Amino acid sequence: xxxxxxxxxxxQELLQRFKxxxxxxWIGILFDRYALLLLGMCMKYLKNEEDAxxxxxxxxxxxxxxxxxxxxxxxRAWIYQVTKNYCLMQLRQHHMKYKEEITDKHMGAIxxxxxxxxxxxxxxxxxxxxxxxMAMLSPEQNTCVKLFYLDKxxxxxxxxxxxxxxxxxxxxxxxxxxxxxxxxEKQQRANKA
Numbered sequence: 001x002x003x004x005x006x007x008x009x010x011x012q013e014l015l016q017r018f019k020x021x022x023x024x025x026w027i028g029i030l031f032d033r034y035a036l037l038l039l040g041m042c043m044k045y046l047k048n049e050e051d052a053x054x055x056x057x058x059x060x061x062x063x064x065x066x067x068x069x070x071x072x073x074x075x076r077a078w079i080y081q082v083t084k085n086y087c088l089m090q091l092r093q094h095h096m097k098y099k100e101e102i103t104d105k106h107m108g109a110i111x112x113x114x115x116x117x118x119x120x121x122x123x124x125x126x127x128x129x130x131x132x133x134m135a136m137l138s139p140e141q142n143t144c145v146k147l148f149y150l151d152k153x154x155x156x157x158x159x160x161x162x163x164x165x166x167x168x169x170x171x172x173x174x175x176x177x178x179x180x181x182x183x184x185e186k187q188q189r190a191n192k193a
Contacts, residue, residue, distance in 0.1 A: 011075040015067070030075060031060050035150045040130045045052050045087035053152060059086050080127065081146060133183035139175030141162070148173050 006014070006029050018026035035056055042052035042059075059082060072078045134142060141160060147153040153161065158169045 012058070015072060015075060018066060027064055027067060031079075032077065032150075034079055035060075035145060036134055037078070037130050038126045039149055040085055041080070041083050042172060044126070045084075049149075051090070052153060053149060054159075055083075055086060055090060059083055062086065072129070093097070127185055129187040131178075132181050133187065136175050136183055138172075139181055140168070141172045141179065144169055144172035145176040 006026070009017070009029075010034070011030060014026045017023070018030075038059060039052055041055050042055040043049065046055060047050050059079075062082060063079060066082070069076065071162045134145075137145065140162075143159055144164070145160045147161065148155075155166055155169045155173075158164070158173075159166050162169070164172065
């Protein structure tokens with residue numbers, strides 16, 4: 001019997017399979033589709049690469065434990081909301097530790113982010129821009145950036161896995177990161193025009 005390639009399944013089909021058999025691989029495939037976008041989102045909120053990478057891992061665990069508790073119609077919108085809430089919670093906890101150093105006005109701006117359609121559309125646009133920007137990187141940069149930021153592989157592990165030299169891996173990651181930033185800035189200017 002021929003089974004379809006799991007990568008070809010829609011988000012909804014992967015969710016249904018997970019709910020049917022409890023196999024975490026279905027969620028893993030689903031999460032891989034959005035992991036880089038979530039990393040970009042976490043970076044935007046948390047402004048720290050290491051915190052953002054840790055947060056993506058924590059969000060994955062949260063998704064695994066919570067996905068069965070919800071009737072999810074649109075996984076992308078749901079995981080976006082889970083990620084946003086997680087990041088805001090991290091910011092709140094961080095700011096609670098240092099609240100004596102932060103003014104009430106500052107705190108209010110972080111916690112009371114308005115939940116409105118415009119903000120949701122802007123975030124969705126940001127995710128789409130990140131997807132498009134990743135697709136515009138060279139295959140080598142795309143691969144190395146994903147392995148480094150999402151899979152938390154070291155330069156050496158990436159070199160071993162891809163066959164690139166250490167120098168090439170470092171170059172692909174640095175250039176990929178720079179090109180992503182430039183592409184996102186260009187898309188942002190285009191969206192404002």
